[in-house]
Amino acid sequence: MTTSDDAATTPPRKQPQEPPREPREDVGPSPAGPPHVAPYHHPAAGWGAAKSVTRFLAREGAYLDGPRAVMRMNHENGGFDCPGCAWPDDTKGLHLDICENGIKHVTWEMTRKRVGREFFAAHSVTELSGWSDFALEDQGRLTEPMVYDPDTDHYVPIGWKDAFALVGRTLRGLDDPNRAAFYTSGRLGNEATFLYQLLARELGTNNLPDCSNMCHEASGRALQASLGTGKGTVDLKDWEVTDALFILGVNAASNAPRMLTSLAEAYKRGAQVVHINPLVEAAATRTIIPHDFTDMALNRATRTSTLNLQPRIGGDMALLRGMAKAILEQSAADDRALDRLFIDRHTTGFEAYRDICLATPWEEIERQSGLERADILGAARVYREADRSIFSWCLGVTQHEHGVDTVREIVNLLLLRGNLGREGAGPSPVRGHSNVQGNRTCGIDHRPAAGFLDRLAEVCGIEPPREHGLDTVGTIEAMRRGDVTVFVGMGGNFALAAPDTPYTRQALESCELTVQVSTKLNRSHLVHGRAALILPCLGRTEKDHQRAGVQSTSVEDSMSMVHLSVGMKRPASPHLLSEPAIVAGMARAALPDSATPWEWYIEDYDRIRDTMARVLDGFEDFNRRVRLPLGFRIKQPARELVFDTPSGRAEFSAAPLPDVVPGAGTLALGTMRSHDQWNTTIYSDDDRYRGVKNLRTLVFMNRDDMRERGLAEFDRVDVTSTARDGSTRSVHGYLAVPYDIPRGCAAGYMPELNVLCAIGDYSTQSDQPIMKHLKVTIEKS
Ligand SMILES: Nc1nc2c(c(=O)[nH]1)N[C@H]1C(S)=C(S)[C@@H](COP(=O)(O)OP(=O)(O)OC[C@H]3O[C@@H](n4cnc5c(=O)[nH]c(N)nc54)[C@H](O)[C@@H]3O)O[C@H]1N2
Ligand SMILES: Nc1nc2c(c(=O)[nH]1)N[C@H]1C(S)=C(S)[C@@H](COP(=O)(O)OP(=O)(O)OC[C@H]3O[C@@H](n4cnc5c(=O)[nH]c(N)nc54)[C@H](O)[C@@H]3O)O[C@H]1N2
Ligand SMILES: [Mo]
Numbered sequence: 001m002t003t004s005d006d007a008a009t010t011p012p013r014k015q016p017q018e019p020p021r022e023p024r025e026d027v028g029p030s031p032a033g034p035p036h037v038a039p040y041h042h043p044a045a046g047w048g049a050a051k052s053v054t055r056f057l058a059r060e061g062a063y064l065d066g067p068r069a070v071m072r073m074n075h076e077n078g079g080f081d082c083p084g085c086a087w088p089d090d091t092k093g094l095h096l097d098i099c100e101n102g103i104k105h106v107t108w109e110m111t112r113k114r115v116g117r118e119f120f121a122a123h124s125v126t127e128l129s130g131w132s133d134f135a136l137e138d139q140g141r142l143t144e145p146m147v148y149d150p151d152t153d154h155y156v157p158i159g160w161k162d163a164f165a166l167v168g169r170t171l172r173g174l175d176d177p178n179r180a181a182f183y184t185s186g187r188l189g190n191e192a193t194f195l196y197q198l199l200a201r202e203l204g205t206n207n208l209p210d211c212s213n214m215c216h217e218a219s220g221r222a223l224q225a226s227l228g229t230g231k232g233t234v235d236l237k238d239w240e241v242t243d244a245l246f247i248l249g250v251n252a253a254s255n256a257p258r259m260l261t262s263l264a265e266a267y268k269r270g271a272q273v274v275h276i277n278p279l280v281e282a283a284a285t286r287t288i289i290p291h292d293f294t295d296m297a298l299n300r301a302t303r304t305s306t307l308n309l310q311p312r313i314g315g316d317m318a319l320l321r322g323m324a325k326a327i328l329e330q331s332a333a334d335d336r337a338l339d340r341l342f343i344d345r346h347t348t349g350f351e352a353y354r355d356i357c358l359a360t361p362w363e364e365i366e367r368q369s370g371l372e373r374a375d376i377l378g379a380a381r382v383y384r385e386a387d388r389s390i391f392s393w394c395l396g397v398t399q400h401e402h403g404v405d406t407v408r409e410i411v412n413l414l415l416l417r418g419n420l421g422r423e424g425a426g427p428s429p430v431r432g433h434s435n436v437q438g439n440r441t442c443g444i445d446h447r448p449a450a451g452f453l454d455r456l457a458e459v460c461g462i463e464p465p466r467e468h469g470l471d472t473v474g475t476i477e478a479m480r481r482g483d484v485t486v487f488v489g490m491g492g493n494f495a496l497a498a499p500d501t502p503y504t505r506q507a508l509e510s511c512e513l514t515v516q517v518s519t520k521l522n523r524s525h526l527v528h529g530r531a532a533l534i535l536p537c538l539g540r541t542e543k544d545h546q547r548a549g550v551q552s553t554s555v556e557d558s559m560s561m562v563h564l565s566v567g568m569k570r571p572a573s574p575h576l577l578s579e580p581a582i583v584a585g586m587a588r589a590a591l592p593d594s595a596t597p598w599e600w601y602i603e604d605y606d607r608i609r610d611t612m613a614r615v616l617d618g619f620e621d622f623n624r625r626v627r628l629p630l631g632f633r634i635k636q637p638a639r640e641l642v643f644d645t646p647s648g649r650a651e652f653s654a655a656p657l658p659d660v661v662p663g664a665g666t667l668a669l670g671t672m673r674s675h676d677q678w679n680t681t682i683y684s685d686d687d688r689y690r691g692v693k694n695l696r697t698l699v700f701m702n703r704d705d706m707r708e709r710g711l712a713e714f715d716r717v718d719v720t721s722t723a724r725d726g727s728t729r730s731v732h733g734y735l736a737v738p739y740d741i742p743r744g745c746a747a748g749y750m751p752e753l754n755v756l757c758a759i760g761d762y763s764t765q766s767d768q769p770i771m772k773h774l775k776v777t778i779e780k781s
Helices: 046-060 065-070 098-111 117-124 124-129 133-137 160-172 190-203 217-227 236-241 260-270 291-299 316-330 340-346 350-359 362-369 373-383 403-416 437-441 448-459 474-480 500-510 579-590 598-603 605-615 703-708 752-756
Strands: 146-149 154-155 181-183 245-249 272-276 286-287 306-308 389-395 428-429 486-490 511-517 531-536 544-546 549-551 553-556 561-565 667-672 700-701 715-720 727-736 747-748 774-780
Touching: 046 098, 046 272, 046 286, 046 291, 065 703, 117 154, 117 448, 117 605, 146 160, 160 486, 160 511, 160 531, 160 579, 181 474, 190 437, 190 448, 190 579, 190 605, 217 403, 217 428, 236 260, 236 428, 236 474, 236 579, 245 260, 260 272, 260 306, 272 373, 306 373, 316 350, 316 362, 316 373, 316 403, 350 362, 362 373, 389 403, 403 428, 437 553, 448 605, 474 500, 486 579, 500 752, 598 605, 667 752, 700 703, 703 727, 727 752, 747 752, 752 774
Parallel strands: 181 486, 245 272, 245 389, 272 306, 389 428, 486 511, 511 531, 667 747, 700 727
Antiparallel strands: 146 154, 146 531, 544 549, 553 561, 667 774, 700 747, 715 727, 715 774
């Protein structure tokens, strides 16, 4: 690990002379010492978080800037939106609601390190391909547009005008607009998002893959089918008054740390907090809220859980069905177990659902969930006794073959007791990237609704294509076949985030042109097409000057609140453009005859918002409402019990229970994030709350599964996945770590383990890669 400020003197680790252009297996920084694993006994957040932040600020040379910036983050009036997760801002808008990972995320963007033209002159792409991902990002912020020069194998500077001309020329040269794909990582603000989808659709394609295809696609599809909306229906006020919270498949202390506040407050108020996760994560124990200065000073922790259940990986649906079965069985003698009035008035499909629940034997529910009947009945009791319940979930539920069925089962359970359309009750998915939900709202959808396209056509005067486009997996396969030849990445790190790393690499390398709009150097710049551009953009913390003055952009959080974000820092380089300006530049070059006033939009983002207000549902009077303190909430028909479903009612589903029990000798492996990482950005090799130090190439295993394989702690193992098509993929020399995880289950870190996710192993329900449910064997190396 380096503590140096100066990019040029940062020694990258291991620089092979003639490295193959293989992605590195070591993604993180050089471990600071030998691997070490011991249980973490401290509460989540609190002083452990404070210490970690201090070390991080020192490394980035941002002692002053970091804290100063954080003071301007997530304010009810002004300030920028935290570029970290999508958890909503505190409804009271009064105290500073910040978290360790938010601070790291902001500081990461504000680093003083720079990667300029001298850097690219000094290092060829082949050489950089041998660097670890940590070393790449650690070079700092990109400063000017660069183009790949195949003669020298170096990136060389290019002016913005020429860069746009290259994009425009290539897009205009395509015989079919569907040969281009436009990827979005969920950081992109709403205004840039709207222009980006307009560019794609005016060009003539719905090829709009996004990170959501790997994330909450299953939630969107399930909620749409059940409730006629792609989003959750609750907000933070509901969290503040609910009687019972059920938290499934989220590592909140690391990935949505501000949820800890809500959990602790719920506990203090006497609400039940049930965690459903194969691992007992830190958020399921206790916490010290960093902004609660008294608790910090007294080192006083609050519990964040009243019940923890550890189902097997993929066992959630069986558990939920068991809870429903218990409620239904009880309803024979207890006429308040079900909300019959609600069911009759607002739902359809109840009888079929009741029949399938009652017909599913308890033995099957126990086997598939990996839990004992008594535990399931315990959870059902909590649910029965609560007047108002909220179910919240993240990737542990969605990244499975049957993710859609499982989310629908959550809704089924909510409907049974009328937990919808009233205060303190309803579904509450936890989104990932800070604006991933806004991206969908503003048109990033490869399967757009006809009504949206009609309005886009009418307001923007374009002829949008009607056939569905490609999602993330579809795009990778199409690039690999040679059907898609231009890839544009609006943020993100596609080469590393996507499944089947070598396959995705070949797909990107088959392209005629790859364009990456980024803030920092990453793997996706080194895995490129025949022509390649790096277009550096402003970060969310930075001032965006346009003709009409300093501009702001809007974002939508996990709970449908839309608010403005205004950067306040001087840009990392004078040569950066804003994301809206980059989209407009590409659009003008690709569509020279376009009637869309691209340049005029960029002069003043209010103009983009005025157009959005006419196209998007719920954005009426956008410019005024977005400037209200805390912004505004997009209206949510399902919350008002208005269901845009074929029946006009909330629809129960009655899917059969999937078989998730691993076959003899195999384990179900879930890939997940460590505490000290942001998707493909690795801050350190530690995973504090799981007690891991200096180690990322590990696999967490149940002790009995280890014993059965003759494995001791830190034994080196080979992990081999078997895809549906029978093909196998392996990683070698990973360290086995005994962990409190159900038998038959294993876990390890993304993105290292993405090599094990076969490209064809995506859910038939959501097309989402099955990143939480790889079928693996583990053997001593
Ligand atoms: N600091 C930080 N914050 C982030 C991110 C980050 O990388 N770093 N990423 C952001 C993004 S894009 C997203 S989508 C979210 C991701 O947030 P999470 O969903 O928390 O992400 P993962 O680390 O993949 O963790 C998944 C959790 O699911 C559990 N799990 C695995 N399999 C199962 C299962 O079958 N059933 C159940 N019930 N649980 C299971 C794991 O034990 C783990 O606790 O976080 C966002 N916030
Ligand atoms: N095996 C496995 N794979 C997974 C997952 C998993 O759980 N398991 N999770 C999946 C999920 S949920 C997601 S969301 C994806 C994440 O996929 P992505 O969103 O594609 O990846 P990130 O790592 O978040 O992207 C980081 C890069 O974004 C760029 N960036 C940062 N800030 C900005 C900005 O303001 N503007 C622009 N233009 N660029 C910026 C930086 O250059 C940085 O290198 O990964 C998926 N991959
Ligand atoms: Mo995500």
